[in-house]
Structure formats: C-alpha cells, structure tokens
Amino acid sequence: MARIGLVAHDDKKDELCAWARRHRVKLGEHELWGTGTTGSRVIAETGLAVNLLKSGPLGGDQQLGAMIAEGRLDVLVFFIDPMTAQPHDVDVKALTRLATLYDVPCAVNKSTADAVLAFI
Numbered sequence: 001m002a003r004i005g006l007v008a009h010d011d012k013k014d015e016l017c018a019w020a021r022r023h024r025v026k027l028g029e030h031e032l033w034g035t036g037t038t039g040s041r042v043i044a045e046t047g048l049a050v051n052l053l054k055s056g057p058l059g060g061d062q063q064l065g066a067m068i069a070e071g072r073l074d075v076l077v078f079f080i081d082p083m084t085a086q087p088h089d090v091d092v093k094a095l096t097r098l099a100t101l102y103d104v105p106c107a108v109n110k111s112t113a114d115a116v117l118a119f120i
C-alpha cells in the first residue's frame with residue numbers, strides 16, 4: 001500500500017476528480033492524503049476515503065512537503081495549472097522541490113499520473 005498525496009489547482013480540480021473516478025478501485029487500495037479543497041471534492045465525487053490536510057494556500061502544500069521530508073508520502077499527484085499565477089506560488093515550488101529532492105514520484109498531469117499508478 002502506497003501513501004498518495006492528491007492536490008490540484010482550482011482549474012485542474014475537475015480533471016483530478018475525473019482521473020480519481022477513473023482509477024477509483026485502484027486508489028481505494030492505497031492511503032490517500034489531500035489538501036483541503038481537492039481532498040473534499042475527491043471524497044464527494046468518488047466516495048474514496050481521503051485524509052484531509054489544510055487547504056493548499058493555508059498550509060496544506062507545506063504539510064504534504066513535511067510528509068515527504070519525513071518519509072511519510074510515497075507518491076505525489078499534483079495537477080498544476082500552468083496558465084494561472086498562484087498567490088501561494090512559493091508553497092507550490094517548495095512542494096515540488098521536496099518531491100524532487102527526496103525522489104518521490106510526482107505526477108503533474110494525467111498521463112504521468114496514469115503511468116505512476118500503473119507502476120505501484
């Protein structure tokens with residue numbers, strides 16, 4: 001069982017929820033963690049159990065980063081919106097930086113997320 005973080009920027013939340021619905025059975029075999037708004041939407045739209053952290057801009061991204069630094073997260077699925085500036089861009093960069101540093105698989109779009117999930 002892998003510990004998977006689920007995060008999406010606002011314009012990518014529909015995409016992440018559709019992805020989670022498509023992989024509902026497989027995701028159900030794993031321990032899921034989500035930032036507040038993303039995680040709540042995944043719960044509502046899939047019925048999957050997701051451990052909720054704070055909303056991303058309020059510290060949720062940093063909580064996921066801390067989990068990575070402490071060896072408590074195995075996979076990060078983070079659908080980033082490349083077209084919209086984020087007020088908490090420093091947190092976004094910190095999270096992707098820690099995933100890179102600790103060699104945690106980090107899927108920032110659907111096809112990469114499909115590939116990572118097929119692998120675990």
Ligand SMILES: O=C(CO)COP(=O)(O)O
Nearest residue numbers: 035036037038055056057
């Ligand atoms: O801001 C986010 C990622 O940077 C996601 O946070 P929410 O899931 O709370 O919207």
